Amino acid sequence: MNMDAGKTLEGVGKVGFVGAGNMAQAIGGALLRTGLLKASNIYVSSPSNTNKGPWIQFGTHTTTENGCVVENSDVIFLAMKPIYLDAALMDIKNTLKQPVSNKLFVSLLAGVPLKVLEEKIHRIVPGARVIRVMPNTPVLVGAGCSVFSCGTTATKKDAEIVKMMLSTGGICQEISESLIDAAGGLSGCGPAYVYLIIEALSDGAVKMGVPRAMATQFASQTVLGAAKMVLETGKHPGQLKDEVCSPGGTTICGIHALEKGGVRSTLMEAVEAATKRAAELGKNK
Known part of the structure; x- marks a missing residue:
């Protein structure tokens, strides 16, 4: 609080x-x-x-x-x-x-x-x-x-x-x-994006044999912990990502899969699409 x-x-x-x-x-x-x-x-x-x-x-x-x-x-x-x-x-x-x-x-x-x-x-x-x-x-x-x-x-x-x-x-x-539509496209709509990410991470763990309830709990706590690391350390997210990616390790292989899937551009486009839709709603009024 x-x-x-x-x-x-x-x-x-x-x-x-x-x-x-x-x-x-x-x-x-x-x-x-x-x-x-x-x-x-x-x-x-x-x-x-x-x-x-x-x-x-x-x-x-x-x-x-x-x-x-x-x-x-x-x-x-x-x-x-x-x-x-x-x-x-x-x-x-x-x-x-x-x-x-x-x-x-x-x-x-x-x-x-x-x-x-x-x-x-x-x-x-x-x-x-x-x-x-x-x-x-x-x-x-x-x-x-x-x-x-x-x-x-x-x-x-x-x-x-x-x-x-x-x-x-x-x-x-x-x-x-002038910034409020864009801020809304990020923070206002963002929880829905993150829920989708949590669900997808949970699905991945279930695919690999982890029980659903456990997978969802672990995915949620992982997202919460990562967010707290950004807020409390003050480090750039890219730096924190690099600190987890050991050379030739498991995490960098996972990052490679995310990059091939276009996760960055897709999330950027989600914020852009929400911002544009907010502007359209305003014009309709």
Whole structure:
């Protein structure tokens, strides 16, 4: 956990999630696990009961009305899929029981620019401040990697609040919005790439006779250990790789097989493809 001990969301009060899916659950779970928020201070909306189960178990307030979340929250996470942004905002407008203003909105929507978010949100909530965030699901286990960019009216305090919340689940850094799609293509989508790698390593071990459960455990721990070596030693990944590759040994033969398979270019293309898709989603808005 990267949050300073004893810090709380002073002056914030309540946090809402419009959208109750995996990413919202990961962030909400991290806030609850670390004690930064109480369940009674979290409001969640979803049009169906499909994703409400974990939130009900958390003990949070759940509703089908987005307006209820906005009315009762100081910070509102927009956690639906980008294609549902307009519908979600319309539901906010239609279900608000009274006018609201000066709320902090935190968008998790891939590809949707701050300019578009501010324009659309301001029609419903005058004076709203907007911050665009790209987190990833490992925030749920305290090992996430999140980045964010502030809108034109977001304050320094807003940035500090968002960074504190996201830091409960790992590392968090403010970056230029021009980099956020690429960062999302790496860290936001990256866990899926790594899960695929873990599964493939496990398959290889199973092929060579290792039981599946053991193979998956060993593959997962190997990836975790390698990542910690990079982060904690500060050495370049290439140097660490060379330190494992003895002349004429087993590892260099494995590396040769990976190079023949184009693993480097394939992973680079995965980040590029995800970045381009995020940009396409933004243009569609």
